Amino acid sequence: MGRYLPHLIVGLLGLVFVAIGLFAGRFVLYLTMRVMLLSIFALGYNLLLGRTGLLSFGHGAFYAAGSYGMALFYLHVSSDPLLGIIAGLALAAFTALIIGFFCVRHTEIYFAMLTLAFGMMVFSLIWNLRDITGGDDGLVGIGRGPLLGFSIAKDSQYYFLVLFCFALTVWLIHRIRSSAFGLILAGIRENPQRTSFAGLSVKGYRLAAFVISAVFAGLAGSLGAMLESNTDPFSAHWTHSAEPVLVSLIGGLQTFSGPIAGSVIFVVLRETIERFTQNWMLWFGMILLVIIMGFRGGAMGAPERLLRRIVRKSREEGAS
Amino acid sequence: MLESLVHSCLAGLSTGMFIWLVASGLTLIFGVLGVLNFAHGSFYMLGAYFCFTLLSLMGDNFWLGLAFGPLCVCIVGFVMERYFLRYVYHLYLPYQLLLTFAFVLIFDDLVKLIWGAGSIGSPTVPGLAGSVLITGRPFPTYSLFIMTVGPLLALGLWLILEKTWAGRIIRAASSDREMAAALGVRVPALYTAVFVFGTWLGAMGGGLAVPYVGLLTPGMGETIIIDAFVVAVIGGLGSLKGAFLGALIIGLLSSFGTRFIPTFDMFLTFILMAVVLLWRPQGLFGEAS
Numbered sequence: 166m167g168r169y170l171p172h173l174i175v176g177l178l179g180l181v182f183v184a185i186g187l188f189a190g191r192f193v194l195y196l197t198m199r200v201m202l203l204s205i206f207a208l209g210y211n212l213l214l215g216r217t218g219l220l221s222f223g224h225g226a227f228y229a230a231g232s233y234g235m236a237l238f239y240l241h242v243s244s245d246p247l248l249g250i251i252a253g254l255a256l257a258a259f260t261a262l263i264i265g266f267f268c269v270r271h272t273e274i275y276f277a278m279l280t281l282a283f284g285m286m287v288f289s290l291i292w293n294l295r296d297i298t299g300g301d302d303g304l305v306g307i308g309r310g311p312l313l314g315f316s317i318a319k320d321s322q323y324y325f326l327v328l329f330c331f332a333l334t335v336w337l338i339h340r341i342r343s344s345a346f347g348l349i350l351a352g353i354r355e356n357p358q359r360t361s362f363a364g365l366s367v368k369g370y371r372l373a374a375f376v377i378s379a380v381f382a383g384l385a386g387s388l389g390a391m392l393e394s395n396t397d398p399f400s401a402h403w404t405h406s407a408e409p410v411l412v413s414l415i416g417g418l419q420t421f422s423g424p425i426a427g428s429v430i431f432v433v434l435r436e437t438i439e440r441f442t443q444n445w446m447l448w449f450g451m452i453l454l455v456i457i458m459g460f461r462g463g464a465m466g467a468p469e470r471l472l473r474r475i476v477r478k479s480r481e482e483g484a485s
Numbered sequence: 486m487l488e489s490l491v492h493s494c495l496a497g498l499s500t501g502m503f504i505w506l507v508a509s510g511l512t513l514i515f516g517v518l519g520v521l522n523f524a525h526g527s528f529y530m531l532g533a534y535f536c537f538t539l540l541s542l543m544g545d546n547f548w549l550g551l552a553f554g555p556l557c558v559c560i561v562g563f564v565m566e567r568y569f570l571r572y573v574y575h576l577y578l579p580y581q582l583l584l585t586f587a588f589v590l591i592f593d594d595l596v597k598l599i600w601g602a603g604s605i606g607s608p609t610v611p612g613l614a615g616s617v618l619i620t621g622r623p624f625p626t627y628s629l630f631i632m633t634v635g636p637l638l639a640l641g642l643w644l645i646l647e648k649t650w651a652g653r654i655i656r657a658a659s660s661d662r663e664m665a666a667a668l669g670v671r672v673p674a675l676y677t678a679v680f681v682f683g684t685w686l687g688a689m690g691g692g693l694a695v696p697y698v699g700l701l702t703p704g705m706g707e708t709i710i711i712d713a714f715v716v717a718v719i720g721g722l723g724s725l726k727g728a729f730l731g732a733l734i735i736g737l738l739s740s741f742g743t744r745f746i747p748t749f750d751m752f753l754t755f756i757l758m759a760v761v762l763l764w765r766p767q768g769l770f771g772e773a774s
């Protein structure tokens with residue numbers, strides 16, 4: 166029985182998400198979509214941070230590339246959401262390929278500083294090239310055309326597109342983590358020298374992880390642009406780049422579900438605290454302190470260990 | 486034409502010296518403790534607010550505010566190092582950075598709680614308020630003052646680090662922590678002292694910023710910290726000489742950038758940062774390890 170527990174949990178959570186889409190009010194619907202977008206962003210991001218061991222402070226740039234790519238495509242070419250998302254993804258991947266090509270030459274603090282520099286370059290371009298990007302106003306009036314003949318104009322309809330992308334991301338990230346590729350990334354994190362002695366191109370794999378994580382950031386960005394119907398230049402700013410780092414950390418860097426749990430905590434906490442006080446950052450900062458000082462496994466560290474133990478035990482019982 | 490070039494130069498130098506005041510503490514802390522402190526911008530902000538409050542309490546005396554404000558911020562720095570940062574030195578890099586980032590969030594909101602979310606106009610300094618004529622155009626006296634304080638600070642830091650007993654110990658601990666500890670240096674206490682001193686430098690930068698930037702806003706630390714990062718990186722992380730020269734370069738670059746290519750002004754700064762990181766990660770003036 167225990168060995169199917171993970172499937173059971175995933176199935177139940179899936180049902181909860183579908184139920185929210187069918188029955189929840191507008192506010193809960195919107196919040197859940199925000200949670201899912203942040204999850205997509207952070208799940209991809211954690212492939213780089215938790216898996217490959219690279220701390221990027223510039224992933225906001227790829228989120229922004231996704232949103233501006235999508236928005237520009239909508240405003241100038243076509244209102245088809247699928248093509249728009251693809252345009253966003255393509256722009257994010259392209260930007261990441263260029264930026265990553267330079268950044269993977271370094272690790273640790275120099276990598277963090279390089280990504281910060283490139284991220285802020287993208288921010289300054291968005292900020293200053295008013296004619297193309299709308300400057301500090303961003304691009305406004307992004308609508309949602311029909312998707313393969315189905316209308317997604319209403320939030321309750323759009324929700325299922327976001328849910329689909331979210332589920333796809335979870336599945337893809339799970340596949341990547343358990344693939345040979347994912348194991349090589351973990352090898353690079355643990356010992357880059359040995360990995361390179363094994364005949365693997367460490368830089369090449371780092372670049373691949375960088376671009377893949379950026380594509381997920383771009384997916385979150387293009388879906389975000391459609392959700393808010395505008396783009397925000399500050400999505401490329403370094404303060405936004407810090408968000409997936411925080412979320413991964415809250416959930417647990419070395420876990421699979423950490424970024425999702427972290428996103429739920431982040432968004433829900435923000436909404437709850439903001440109801441009572443203006444100063445949600447103060448409380449959030451204190452929670453961060455507690456996590457860093459005392460609970461470095463993150464929210465999902467202990468539960469995932471427990472789950473793995475149950476699965477292992479029941480497999481052993483089944484075998485004997 | 487010539488006088489406007491002279492003024493661009495002067496503006497660049499004063500901006501550079503202003504960033505240097507903040508970047509010096511950041512660089513010192515990184516050089517000795519190896520921690521890149523996001524909260525250094527918060528020390529700058531707290532310094533500005535504390536100086537402002539104290540100078541209003543003490544009959545608008547700017548110098549008294551400047552003398553006592555940064556000392557109050559030192560207490561904050563002490564608590565942060567002694568009770569938090571000390572426990573994460575041995576950890577994975579993200580934890581250190583995010584710990585300092587958590588403090589940024591906390592300090593930003595505390596400032597909003599205490600002083601309000603709006604901006605506060607700052608008083609002028611008697612004697613340094615006006616402007617002087619240089620090549621026939623007015624130039625703020627206070628900027629000239631900053632341009633004097635900057636090099637003086639650099640000289641002072643150099644004297645402390647190179648010529649005093651304390652400076653020797655700091656240099657020893659920064660080049661080999663374990664060896665220094667083996668020779669009887671109380672490294673943890675030294676780290677706390679250096680961090681508090683770095684805090685004081687950041688807060689001092691904030692205090693001096695009060696009349697320079699004119700407005701106090703709760704987010705003021707977030708802008709300056711990135712400038713300070715850029716400067717510290719360009720000069721070579723941990724090198725004070727590099728940070729000083731880096732600050733001059735960035736100051737001039739942004740002043741001439743604003744003048745000739747305003748659209749790409751900010752872009753230019755970050756491209757320089759990236760180029761330096763790629764081409765000479767040890768910084769323009771750092772030595773390769």
